[in-house]
Amino acid sequence: MIVVLRKDATEEQVNHLVEKIQKLGLTPHISKGTERTIIGVIGPEDILQITPLEIFPGVEKVMPVLSPYKLVSREMRDKDTVIDVGKGVLIGGSRIAVMAGPCAVEGLDMLMEIGREVKKAGARILRGGAFKPRTSPYSFQGIGEEGLKYLAQAARELDMVTVSEVMDTRDVALVAKYVDILQIGARNMQNFNLLKEVGNTKKPVLLKRGLSSTVKELLMSAEYILAGGNFNVMLCERGIRTFEDATRNTLDISAIPVIKQLSHLPVIVDPSHAAGKWGLVPALSKAAVAAGTDGLIIEVHTRPEEAVSDGPQSLKPATFGSLMNELQPLARAIGREI
Amino acid sequence: MIVVLRKDATEEQVNHLVEKIQKLGLTPHISKGTERTIIGVIGPEDILQITPLEIFPGVEKVMPVLSPYKLVSREMRDKDTVIDVGKGVLIGGSRIAVMAGPCAVEGLDMLMEIGREVKKAGARILRGGAFKPRTSPYSFQGIGEEGLKYLAQAARELDMVTVSEVMDTRDVALVAKYVDILQIGARNMQNFNLLKEVGNTKKPVLLKRGLSSTVKELLMSAEYILAGGNFNVMLCERGIRTFEDATRNTLDISAIPVIKQLSHLPVIVDPSHAAGKWGLVPALSKAAVAAGTDGLIIEVHTRPEEAVSDGPQSLKPATFGSLMNELQPLARAIGREI
């Protein structure tokens, strides 16, 4: 941590600060320049985080040097993490994982129908929400445990892996019983108690980035899960909130290489929620593959005009199939498979 | 809801849409212009929300006409809501309510000391976190139930009302047992299950706006609580996330008059979290009072340099006292008291 002193900081203020730093068991390095004095304090920043040096008299600002995340960082683990989500499906390796399915599980028949279609097109992971976070209390809220059962049955019959959202600390065990990958939604990215709960399971977790969260905050939320002992975390970029209104959110494509530099965890991209319009999903999917994503999660519905939620952003199976065909040569072009 | 058709929409496509709308039990009004045909569908938009008309062939866009919130809206209730939070303290009336105290409850002595100071300066409501949402799993997470007990004791001894955050659906009953006002933090504004839980209590709720939530979304989250039967909701503006980095967040001062136009619920402003720096708190507090806020929630600490969290944004009691003195004539200038 670097402490920059004000131009008018007195000798006494500097000494007071130096004493304080020493009391914390750290060694201050003072550098006096022509315009400013700065004090370098290099050591465990955890200690410093609990002592707000910026409010000491004479201090202009305090700049952290170290990143606050540890377990998720590239420095902790040089090799990319590869997560085994079951049935031979690995996430984070050379094969790009595709998760597809309806926004919400509406019924078994519909789920089976969509599942068959997306599997035929090449998806190995079936998505579908049983608990739905909706901005309006009057919107469809999901069919709950029934939906989880349908997912489990579809997974069995179609030999697929499943992913579904858990929204409540009280439901973690229930969802974990039925599905293979626990999804933490964007709105719960900083629901810290929920992160701790999924950290206590050993289930793979798909952690979605919050609508206005930085990549660093996404990594900090992942850190909660890893700190609980669960290292099977995938980070999902799903668009951030900006002033642009041609799309529902703005897909932050740079997040892919940024996360790859900072962390060893796999990255998944959700083009459906980022765009909010199915017509943009193919272009965003291709961009994500080219930029190095480890996976895609795409909404597919056989009758989007009757979907109980997110119809406008769902691909029909035929369009999804064409997209998968177009992604093949792109993946090969960067030395991967899909 | 208005459906705008594409320039090249066919007669057949228009008819298909009209039929669909009629099947939903609604009456379409077609207007053919020189450049576009539009269809007005005025009726309960709830029905329309579950049918994504924008994906029908020939449709360019769909524009909602009605706001999705009902119970919180000014149309539902013309008169301002005034909430009785106990001990004679009303929120939403002519007297501006002041909530003050430490970010986190660290111990009983410290809480009593700060409580005495803020009460002396004019605050009737004591704030203090027992459960703390922290971005890092390695930061201080609050002292839990013990902190709630201290709050209850301080409230009793100082004759003050208390407010404290609840972060987990499992803790609602516990927090409600000890404190007078349940706070939902910014990061949980769209934790819909938590909203439902506090909606099931009758406790007054202080609902903080999410870091990147629109005012409309804040109202929708409040709608969840009212829909559960709890009408004692205060809406808290605490800064939104923008590109500006001179402050921790950007206080959206316009939210005060905007909420007052759209809703009957009281508005509280949190200048401490918005600014992130104590030196800006006085100016923001004054602005909020002048703009019509019904209350302020301000962090105060006797020894901010030793605070376990948010020290840099805490006022010392003396500064808080001066601020309260400066707010008096401002409140009177707009015909209110503080």
Add this chain to the structure above:
Amino acid sequence: MIVVLRKDATEEQVNHLVEKIQKLGLTPHISKGTERTIIGVIGPEDILQITPLEIFPGVEKVMPVLSPYKLVSREMRDKDTVIDVGKGVLIGGSRIAVMAGPCAVEGLDMLMEIGREVKKAGARILRGGAFKPRTSPYSFQGIGEEGLKYLAQAARELDMVTVSEVMDTRDVALVAKYVDILQIGARNMQNFNLLKEVGNTKKPVLLKRGLSSTVKELLMSAEYILAGGNFNVMLCERGIRTFEDATRNTLDISAIPVIKQLSHLPVIVDPSHAAGKWGLVPALSKAAVAAGTDGLIIEVHTRPEEAVSDGPQSLKPATFGSLMNELQPLARAIGREI
């Protein structure tokens, strides 16, 4: 344009509005619903834009139906615009155009050296700033006309096309004399007089998106140039400003398909300014190609550590060469060349 009336709008207010609309020579279509009355006014919205209907008593809001841009829109011209920038280089066709070179022209030798390198790697267009918009008055401001002369000479000797920024209405003729493509920088996207000036030339224009401009505003700025009679406009996505600070700006990759849907003009992506860090440029370039960009503009410098501006985001020639090699199979995978 749709006029939504307030719930409490009186008959008199509605009549007043209807008369006003008729006086403007337009036909109002009234639809009375159970909760709201709306008036559809379909006609030239230009007329309506000068009459602010939203301030008439009884009006809740006014929603435009038509887009405000005409000449740039896909409706005006179904076929993609292909721009001939000289020396056989076309922009907007099947071949993806690559513009590369230093941020600023520092001298002739350096420009020739970089030019030779980027040409060898496959770039046909040489970029370099002679006039530099810098946030600090104390930063290097470009070498002006001298730099333009070097660009012209390099173009001649290397058989390349050139692009350089023009910042001042007074310099348009000067810059147009020396370079092949006039660049309008992000900070000047809404310098409307400058847009008019370049609209009066017939030179191809590379119009960069403003840091906080929507795609619609970018199209409106292009409309200024086309309205002046110059249809040779390329739209450049170069990152928008968001709260994310891991990158200098956030590349809005969705802008590529969005612009392709709304307009017939070619799209160029600038990964260097979007990222602000050279290490991210390859991933963003690949994403842009996969998402359908018609061109890339990339900063390359032989000695970035000595560059007078934007060194941290410049690729060295070897890295640029490798990137070009990696882009080849990607372009082929989507049926294009580079």
Add this chain to the structure above:
Amino acid sequence: MIVVLRKDATEEQVNHLVEKIQKLGLTPHISKGTERTIIGVIGPEDILQITPLEIFPGVEKVMPVLSPYKLVSREMRDKDTVIDVGKGVLIGGSRIAVMAGPCAVEGLDMLMEIGREVKKAGARILRGGAFKPRTSPYSFQGIGEEGLKYLAQAARELDMVTVSEVMDTRDVALVAKYVDILQIGARNMQNFNLLKEVGNTKKPVLLKRGLSSTVKELLMSAEYILAGGNFNVMLCERGIRTFEDATRNTLDISAIPVIKQLSHLPVIVDPSHAAGKWGLVPALSKAAVAAGTDGLIIEVHTRPEEAVSDGPQSLKPATFGSLMNELQPLARAIGREI
């Protein structure tokens, strides 16, 4: 400037960097910690700004210590700048300056009528645009020099000071000939050549903050004007662009105290453009006064429903008069006049 080295930086890389710093004529201070080595380089950061240390091998990041602005900074001048704009009107002193008038000058009669009204209500400065920056080339663009003449005539007859926008380097002398205060619009805040031109005059300048500019960037743009020798600069907060859509822009009320801390220049607030709706202007004006603004610039129109531009955000004279009456006690409450 602080250089933070990577964990894996080699001795050789550190030495290479140290040499480079020494060659620049600066003294490096090396601090070796357990987790990182950092090098403090305290000296004129201008030198460092032209040498991108972040691209040297082994460097993780570079953090500037000093602010890049000089002349505008509080450190340069402790006392608040007070600008004499003529006719006894001072800006920056204890009296809060009020600028009011129509968005655009439409004709002399209308300007005189509005001028008389706003003067009667207490405004001493008349605003009105002769050159209008409009997002659409098809919108009204202002009446040019004719409008400037009307402003000059109105100023003479009403004994008022005038402010009007200049958009083009070629028009600076013309506008300066007729009006008292030159306005640089938000879209031109980083039109650096225009800043230089107004810096060469001695006219007071009202510099508006760009829609997505930070306070620091606003100060840097002001620095351009002061560096040219013109110290008569007022900084105008007029709302920034965020995701919130209930208002046209988000008034950054914190900018007032932030600018006051960082700079000695006066601050003016434009509630009309920030809100985009006249109904919000009173609350925002009051907030601005309470937060310490030195002036307000407000749009007033006698017949907003016929205004050629910005009608929805213009106050009628009666509302403006009431607002001025309400601002009086607020100003007194903070020890100022209006």
